[in-house]
């Protein structure tokens with residue numbers, strides 16, 4: 563299933579463009595949301611009206627259209643997608659992708675995106691076998707562009723050989739694979755919190771912490787890879803929004819709680835965010851001035867909501883599996899065991915952040931998985947590896 567997945571279809575100018583209509587129908591039938599960009603040459607093969615009717619959305623065509631830019635600029639088009647799919651990927655568009663040419667909406671979106679891209683090439687056999695195309699494909703593959711087809715067969719030009727675009731059914735399968743839709747968590751919904759929170763003092767100052775968001779973001783990616791429809795609620799970080807994940811940006815703990823509540827129901831919640839424990843009891847409406855007789859201001863603090871504990875106590879909306887993190891500097895496991903009980907969650911991933919561990923902001927982590935069954939010590943590994951192992955454990959929880 564592709565429920566909730568957002569596919570941006572780029573329809574370029576080749577005879578195989580007609581198959582894009584059937585592709586839209588099949589993708590929507592599997593629950594995907596499809597939005598289409600049509601190139602000028604593409605419009606010679608399929609009408610904008612057909613695409614518009616099948617996607618039930620506007621068809622995006624013009625890089626410089628004022629309405630397009632005000633409603634949905636090229637950056638936003640890619641931001642709002644989990645995957646970009648080029649059907650058909652013509653020799654010309656592949657060459658532009660390789661060279662980084664951005665001279666229309668389709669090529670600009672492809673250059674501006676940080677989302678995964680799947681191309682379904684279609685062209686005459688000699689164009690496919692031309693050294694220029696062979697080299698372009700090689701470079702694009704190295705850059706991580708995914709390929710489906712082409713297949714061998716009779717072609718519209720009367721020749722036979724490789725260059726025929728894959729059938730919609732095969733393209734759907736490739737899309738599902740690219741989005742992890744066949745994975746053990748497909749059909750499941752995951753919620754992940756990540757990063758720090760910023761608690762405003764006045765319009766320009768805030769209280770924050772050093773969380774990088776690396777671990778939380780990696781967990782969101784790992785869950786999406788296993789097929790979960792994943793929402794990442796993140797505080798401000800330097801990290802890019804992960805591909806295939808619905809990312810919601812917040813600043814304060816209270817905003818994080820609101821965004822998490824809005825993301826329910828979920829099957830699993832992983833709270834990896836470093837939520838500020840306190841916020842200022844009052845936020846000044848104007849910048850607090852320094853100087854004067856009053857001296858430095860005194861900040862009165864108020865307790866923030868505990869998002870993990872709230873999710874664990876969400877009654878009928880409680881995710882089936884609620885996982886928290888515990889950053890500890892000593893007696894890591896016994897503190898985490900106590901925290902599991904206190905927060906009402908199912909598992910605690912306890913990590914050692916003692917000075918010299920390099921965990922905070924670093925790429926590695928040493929964790930212990932604490933559950934009702936006891937505690938498991940994991941070897942020191944990269945945060946990505948911790949994320950994959952945790953995602954695998956989550957998948958086992960739901961499939962066992």
Ligand code: C5P
Nearest residue numbers: 833834835837866867868869870886887
């Ligand atoms: O109480 P402590 O901050 O040590 O708990 C850590 C765990 O609780 C983490 O999973 C963190 O994301 C979560 N937490 C939260 N909301 C808070 C404080 C912590 O979700 N206000």
